[in-house]
Amino acid sequence: MGTDAFEITVNFLKMVLIFLMMVQIVPLLVWVERRGSAFIQNRFGPNRVGPLGLTQLLADAVKFLTKEEFIPARGYPFLFYAAPVVAMIPAVLAFGAIPLSMPIAVEAFEMFGHQWGPYSFAFQSYEIGIGIVFVLGVSSLAAFSMLMAGYGSNNKFALYGALRASAQTISYELAMGLSIVGVILLFGTFNFLDIVNAQSGPMQFSLLGQQVTLGFLPNWGIFYQPLGAVILFAAMFAETNRLPFDLPEAESELVAGYHTEYAGFKFNMFFIGEYGHMLVASALMVTFYFGGYTLWPFLTPETAPKLVGGLAQWMGGFGFNVNTWTSVLSAFLLHGVFVLKLALFLWIFIWVRWTLPRFRYDQLMDLGWRKMLPWALFNTILTAVVILIMRNNWSA
Amino acid sequence: MPSAEAMLNIGLSHYLFLSAILFSMGLIAVLMRKNVIVMLMGIELMLNAVNLSFIAFASQNGNLNGHIMVFFVMTIAAAEAGVGLALAVAIYKKYHELNIRFFEHLRG
Amino acid sequence: MIWEAIGFYSLAIFLIYFAYKTISATNPVHSALYLVLTMMGLAAIFYNLGAHFIAGVQMIVYAGAVMVLFVMVLMLFDLKAEIRAFTRGMFSGLVKVMAAGVLAGLVIGSAKNSVVVVETGAPGQMQAGVDVSRQLGILLYTKYLYAFELLGVLLLVVAVGVVAVSRMKGGTHAQR
Numbered sequence: 001m002g003t004d005a006f007e008i009t010v011n012f013l014k015m016v017l018i019f020l021m022m023v024q025i026v027p028l029l030v031w032v033e034r035r036g037s038a039f040i041q042n043r044f045g046p047n048r049v050g051p052l053g054l055t056q057l058l059a060d061a062v063k064f065l066t067k068e069e070f071i072p073a074r075g076y077p078f079l080f081y082a083a084p085v086v087a088m089i090p091a092v093l094a095f096g097a098i099p100l101s102m103p104i105a106v107e108a109f110e111m112f113g114h115q116w117g118p119y120s121f122a123f124q125s126y127e128i129g130i131g132i133v134f135v136l137g138v139s140s141l142a143a144f145s146m147l148m149a150g151y152g153s154n155n156k157f158a159l160y161g162a163l164r165a166s167a168q169t170i171s172y173e174l175a176m177g178l179s180i181v182g183v184i185l186l187f188g189t190f191n192f193l194d195i196v197n198a199q200s201g202p203m204q205f206s207l208l209g210q211q212v213t214l215g216f217l218p219n220w221g222i223f224y225q226p227l228g229a230v231i232l233f234a235a236m237f238a239e240t241n242r243l244p245f246d247l248p249e250a251e252s253e254l255v256a257g258y259h260t261e262y263a264g265f266k267f268n269m270f271f272i273g274e275y276g277h278m279l280v281a282s283a284l285m286v287t288f289y290f291g292g293y294t295l296w297p298f299l300t301p302e303t304a305p306k307l308v309g310g311l312a313q314w315m316g317g318f319g320f321n322v323n324t325w326t327s328v329l330s331a332f333l334l335h336g337v338f339v340l341k342l343a344l345f346l347w348i349f350i351w352v353r354w355t356l357p358r359f360r361y362d363q364l365m366d367l368g369w370r371k372m373l374p375w376a377l378f379n380t381i382l383t384a385v386v387i388l389i390m391r392n393n394w395s396a
Numbered sequence: 397m398p399s400a401e402a403m404l405n406i407g408l409s410h411y412l413f414l415s416a417i418l419f420s421m422g423l424i425a426v427l428m429r430k431n432v433i434v435m436l437m438g439i440e441l442m443l444n445a446v447n448l449s450f451i452a453f454a455s456q457n458g459n460l461n462g463h464i465m466v467f468f469v470m471t472i473a474a475a476e477a478g479v480g481l482a483l484a485v486a487i488y489k490k491y492h493e494l495n496i497r498f499f500e501h502l503r504g
Numbered sequence: 505m506i507w508e509a510i511g512f513y514s515l516a517i518f519l520i521y522f523a524y525k526t527i528s529a530t531n532p533v534h535s536a537l538y539l540v541l542t543m544m545g546l547a548a549i550f551y552n553l554g555a556h557f558i559a560g561v562q563m564i565v566y567a568g569a570v571m572v573l574f575v576m577v578l579m580l581f582d583l584k585a586e587i588r589a590f591t592r593g594m595f596s597g598l599v600k601v602m603a604a605g606v607l608a609g610l611v612i613g614s615a616k617n618s619v620v621v622v623e624t625g626a627p628g629q630m631q632a633g634v635d636v637s638r639q640l641g642i643l644l645y646t647k648y649l650y651a652f653e654l655l656g657v658l659l660l661v662v663a664v665g666v667v668a669v670s671r672m673k674g675g676t677h678a679q680r
Contacts, residue, residue, distance in 0.1 A: 079537075130637060133560030137547075140568025144540065147575050151533055163579060170572050177564075190557075190637060404509040411553070412612050414516050418523050418542075420608035425527035427600040428590050433578060434532050437539050440570065441523060444546055447562075449615070455553040459629055460636070460643050466558050467644070470565050471655050475662040477570045481577050482669040488581055494532075 006116050015096065015125045022095055026275045027057035029346060036347070037354045067264030072153050075261070079152030084262065084269035087145035091276025093138045096125030098283045099192050101293045101335035102301045104328055107321045122193070123331055131192040132184060136177055139239065139280065143169045145273065146258045153261040161257025164247050164361065171368040172238035172245075175231055178376035182228040182383040183221060183288045195221075196292030200300045209393035218296035222289040227379045229289045231372055236281035238368065240274055242349065244356040247364055282345035286338065293338035304330035411452035418445035432487060432494045436480040443473045511552065519545040536574045543567045557637040 031046075031054060038045025046053035071077050101123035108118045128134045143166040150162020187195045203217040205224070222229050238245040259270050286292060294300045299307070308329040315329075316322035359367070418441060425438025447466045454462025484494055491498045522542045529535040543566045550559035591597065631639060644652055 128556075129635075130556045130560050133557060133564070137560045137563030137568060140564055140572075143568070143572045144537070144575070147572070147579065148537070151579055159579060163576060166572055166576055170569060173568070189635075404506060406508050406512045409616055410512060410516075411549075412615055414519065414549075416608040416612040417520055419611070420604040421520075421523045421527055423604040423607065424601055427604065428597060429527065430591060431532050433574060434527075434535055437526060437536060437574065440566070441526065441539065441542065444543065444566070447558075448546060448549065451550050451553050451555045451558060454555065460640055463555055463558055463640055464644055464648050466555075467561070467640075468651065468655060470561060471659065474565055474570050475659055477573060478662055478666045479669070481573060482666040485577065485670050494581070 004116070006111075007119055007121075010119075010121060011126075014121065018096060018100070018125045019092060022092065022276060022279060023272060025279065026272050027061070029275050029278070029350075030060075030271075031057055032347070033350050033353075036350045040351070040354045061268075064265050064268045070261070070263055072155060072261050075154040076152045079148045080261070081152075081266075083145050083149035083152055084266045084273075086148060087142070087270050087273035088276065090139050090142045090145075091273055091280050094135045094280045095276065095283065097128050097131050097134050097138075097192070098280070098287060099124045099127075099196060099292065100283075100338055101331045102304075103193075104331045105324070106327070107324050109321060109324070123335065124192075127193070130190045132180060132190045135280070135284070136173075136180070139277075140170075140173055142239070142273075142277070145270075149262070149270075150258040153258075155261055157255045158258050158260045161260065165241060165258055168238055168241070168245065168247060168364060168368070171365065172235045172372070175368060175372040175376045176235040176239065178373070178380055179228040179231040179235065180288070181380045182225050185380070185383050185387055186221060186224055192287055192292075196287060196294060197301075199291040200294040200296060200302075202296060206391045208390060209395055218291055218294075220289060220291045225289065225379070225383070227375065228383075229285070231376050231379065232288070233281075233285060235372065236285070237349075237352065238364075240277040240281060240349075242274070242278070243353040244359050245364060246358060247361055278346060278349050279342070282342050282349065285345050286341045290341055293334040295337050299334060299337050301330070301334070304333050308333060408452055408456045412449055415445045415449040415452065418442075418448065430495050430497075432484045432496055432499070433481070435496065436477060436484070439480075440473060440477065443469055512549075515545055515549055515552075519549075533575060533578045536571060536578060539574075540567055540571045543571065554636065557640055 034056075035045040035053065037043075046056040049056040049059055071080055099122060103123060104121045106119040106121065109116055146162045146165040146169070150158045150160075150165075153159075183195070184190065187198050189195060199219050199221060201219050203214040203219045203223065205212055217223065237243075241247075259267055262270065297303070305312075305326045308326060312322050312325040312329055315325045422438045422441030422443075422445060425441065426435050429435055429438065447469055450462040450466050450469070454460065483499075487498050488494055519542055522538045522545065525538040526535045526542060529538060543562065547559045547562040547567070550556075550562060591600075
C-alpha cells in the first residue's frame with residue numbers, strides 16, 4: 001500500500017475513486033444504450049425527462065430503490081442476497097488492475113512541516129505484476145453469481161438460465177484465455193504496463209533476426225494478432241452475456257433467466273455487473289491490441305509532457321513542483337486518450353447488440369467449442385512458430 | 397504451549413500445521429460423507445492442502461521445484477475431478493441418488 | 505512481523521472455518537460453495553508466499569473451472585439437503601476422526617523434523633531480480649519437459665474417457 005501516510009491515503013483514495021467512476025459510468029451507458037438502440041431502430045428513445053432524456057436515469061434509480069423487497073418463499077435467502085453482490089465483484093476487481101494512464105511521478109515536497117519523499121503512483125487501483133493472470137482468474141468467478149442466483153431462487157426457469165449461463169461462460173473462457181496467450185507470447189510479459197509501453201512507439205519488429213522499423217504505423221498488437229483480437233472480442237460478448245450471446249436471459253424461452261426472481265436494486269446490481277464486464281472487456285481490447293493509453297505519434301508518454309509544458313509552468317506558480325504538475329497533466333491527457341478508445345469499444349458493444357439476432361443454444365455451443373477453440377489454438381501455435389522463426393538470428 | 401514470539405514469527409511450521417489441518421479435514425470428508433460428490437470435494441481439499449505445503453517448502457528453500465509440482469498436482473486434480481464427476485453422473489442416471497454404496501453396482 | 509502474523513492467522517481461521525463448513529454442510533451445493541471460498545483463501549496464501557503465478561492458476565483452474573463443474577453437476581441433479589449425510593455409527597465416526605488426526609500429526613511431525621535445505625546452485629534455485637513466472641516457465645520447459653508432455657497426453661486420455669463414460673449407451677444406462 002505504501003510506506004507513509006501520504007502514499008497510503010492517495011492509494012486508498014485512488015481505489016475508491018476508480019470504483020466510483022466505474023459505478024457512475026453505468027447509468028450513462030444505459031442512457032447511451034437506450035438512445036443508441038432508438039437511433040438504430042429509427043425511434044426516439046427516452047426523451048421526456050430532462051434535456052435529451054438524461055435525467056431518466058435518476059428516475060430509474062428512484063424506481064429501483066423504492067420497489068418491493070421480495071424473497072422466494074422456498075429459496076435460500078443467503079444465496080439469494082449474496083448473488084447480486086458477487087455479480088459485481090469480478091468486474092470491479094478486474095477493472096482495478098488495468099492501467100488507465102501512465103504512472104504519475106510526484107517529486108519531493110514539503111507540507112505540514114514534513115518532508116515528503118518522491119513517489120510514483122500507478123494510474124490504476126492496484127498494481128499487480130501478473131496482471132493478465134489476475135484478470136483471467138477473477139473474471140472466471142463470474143459464473144458463481146449466476147449459479148448462486150439460479151439456485152437461491154429455487155425456480156425452474158432461474159435454474160435453467162443459471163445452468164445455461166455458466167455453461168456458456170466457462171466454454172467461452174477457454175477461447176478467451178487461449179487468444180490472450182498470443183498476446184503474452186508476443187510481448188513476453190504478464191504485466192499490463194509493460195504491454196502498453198511496448199506499443200507506444202512506431203511499428204518495430206524483428207524480421208529473421210534483423211530489426212525493421214515501419215515509421216507510418218504504431219506498434220499496436222492488432223497488426224500482429226488480428227485473429228486473436230477477433231476471437232477475444234467475440235468471446236467477450238459471450239462473457240458479458242449480451243446479444244448475440246444472451247441465451248441465459250432469452251425472454252421468449254426462459255422468462256428472464258437467472259434473474260427472474262430479482263427486482264429493485266438487487267436486479268440493478270446484476271445490471272451494474274454486466275456493464276462492468278463490458279467495461280473490462282473494452283479496456284482489455286484497448287490495452288492488448290490498440291495501444292492502451294498511447295496514440296503514436298501524437299500522444300505518448302514521451303510527447304505528452306512537451307504538450308502540457310506551458311500549462312504546467314503556469315500551475316507551478318501556485319505551489320508544488322513544475323515536474324510534478326507536468327506528470328499529473330500528461331497522465332490526465334493520456335487518460336483522455338484511453339477513455340476515447342474505451343468509448344469507441346463500448347459503442348461497438350451497443351451497436352452489435354441492436355444489430356445481430358440471437359443464436360440458438362446448440363449453435364452457441366458449436367461456435368464456442370468447434371470453431372473458436374480450434375481457431376484460438378491455431379492462433380497460439382502460429383504465433384509461437386512465427387516468433388521462433390522471426391526472432392531467431394539466422395545469420396549468426 | 398509455544399512462546400508468544402514463536403506464535404508471531406510466521407515460518408514454515410505454521411504453514412505446515414495449517415496444511416495438516418486442512419488435509420485431515422479432507423480425509424474426514426472422504427471417510428464420513430456418503431455423497432460421492434462431497435467425497436470428491438474432500439479429495440480436492442486434501443490435494444490443496446498438499447499444494448500448500450509444497451509452496452511453503454518452496455518459499456522456505458527459495459526453490460522453484462515445488463511450484464512445478466503444484467502445477468502438476470493441479471492438472472491431475474482437474475483430470476481426476478472430471479473422471480469422478482462422470483462416474484457420479486453414471487451412478488445418478490441409474491439410481492437417482494449419489495450414495496457411495498451404489499458404486500459397487502457399476503460393474504458391467 | 506505483527507502484520508504478517510495478523511494476516512496469516514486471519515487467513516488461517518477463514519480457511520479452517522470454511523473447510524469445516526465444507527465437510528459439515530448437509531446440502532452438497534452449499535458445501536461446494538464453501539469449498540470455493542477455501543480455494544480462494546488458499547490462493548491468497550500462495551500470493552503471500554510469493555507464488556504469484558500459482559495463485560493466479562489456482563483461481564483459474566480450481567475456483568473458476570473445477571468448482572464450477574462441481575456446482576453445475578450438483579445443480580443438474582437438483583439435490584436438496586440430505587437427511588443422512590454422514591456414515592452411521594458414533595464409535596466408528598470417532599475412530600475415523602481420530603485416525604485422520606493421527607495421520608495429520610504423523611505427517612507434520614516427520615515433515616518438521618526432516619527439513620533439508622537445498623544447497624544453492626541446484627536446478628530450480630530462485631534467482632533474485634528475475635521474474636518468478638519467467639523462471640518457472642524456463643524450468644517447466646527444460647528440466648520437466650517430458651513430465652509436462654506426459655501430462656498433456658494424460659489430459660487427452662482423460663477427456664476421451666470422460667466423454668465415453670458419460671455417453672455410455674450400454675452398461676448402466678441400458679438396464680433401466
